[in-house]
Amino acid sequence: MIRANNSLLEEEIQPDLTPLLDIIFIVMVFLLLTASVRLQSLEVDLPQTETKTLQETEADPVTINLASASPYWALQSAPIESWNEFTQALIKEMKKNPQRPVVIGADKAGSVEHMLKLLAFLQQHDIKATQLLMEEEES
Incomplete structure (x- = not known):
């Protein structure tokens, strides 16, 4: 009977890890969503020209x-x-x-x-x- 009481005491003393796991998963999702993602882009080298209106062009x-x-x-x-x-x-x-x-x-x-x-x-x-x-x- 003493052993039964000791096992009950051991079960009561162990912490509940469920909230800790919830927090860890939330932090993991946050870090995955905020991780830098490389954007795909097309580099286009536009020519540098002086600004003219359409009426000022020669041709x-x-x-x-x-x-x-x-x-x-x-x-x-x-x-x-x-x-x-x-x-x-x-x-x-x-x-x-x-x-x-x-x-x-x-x-x-x-x-x-x-x-x-x-x-x-x-x-x-x-x-x-x-x-x-x-x-x-x-x-």
Whole structure:
């Protein structure tokens, strides 16, 4: 009987580890969620140019338009259905007169993916985009 009482005393003296385990798991989840994650990005080396308005450019610019719905691409206001057709037309246009400035106008609701794809293509073919058209916010 004395032993039975001793075993009861030993069970009462042992700490309950359940709250400690809960805290350890919460801290682990916090550390996993706040760990730094490497963001995937595309490095695009944009050319440095002086700011000019469209009226100040010397030559008639090559205009590229990006739309939010298909067809996504337009060159000189002519819609082009596919990316391959667009790139071929742009290269052909730039070969006619490589000194012509390039103006890019993108729809506000357009895909960022299409803009990055275009900028990467321009950089790859050493085509300098002199202007990105933007709408000023009204104050």
